[in-house]
Amino acid sequence: MGSSSFAIENEFASVTVSVDRRGNDDRLLIADNKTGRRAYYDALLLEALAWLPEDFLVRILDPALHRWSADS
Numbered sequence: 001m002g003s004s005s006f007a008i009e010n011e012f013a014s015v016t017v018s019v020d021r022r023g024n025d026d027r028l029l030i031a032d033n034k035t036g037r038r039a040y041y042d043a044l045l046l047e048a049l050a051w052l053p054e055d056f057l058v059r060i061l062d063p064a065l066h067r068w069s070a071d072s
Contacts, residue, residue, distance in 0.1 A: 007033065 005018035
């Protein structure tokens with residue numbers, strides 16, 4: 001991955017976070033430690049997370065919306 005990684009955990013989730021430097025620009029790599037699923041987030045997406053209203057983010061935290069669906 002090109003950099004050190006660290007785990008963030010609580011009673012609901014466990015992820016490993018690192019910076020992926022292999023592309024044109026650095027990206028944040030977040031890996032779900034339970035499923036192994038990975039997601040990459042560039043600076044634009046991370047900035048959007050910083051200014052989104054908290055109530056918008058709370059709505060997407062419902063795991064029934066995607067995590068436990070037949071398509072996941």
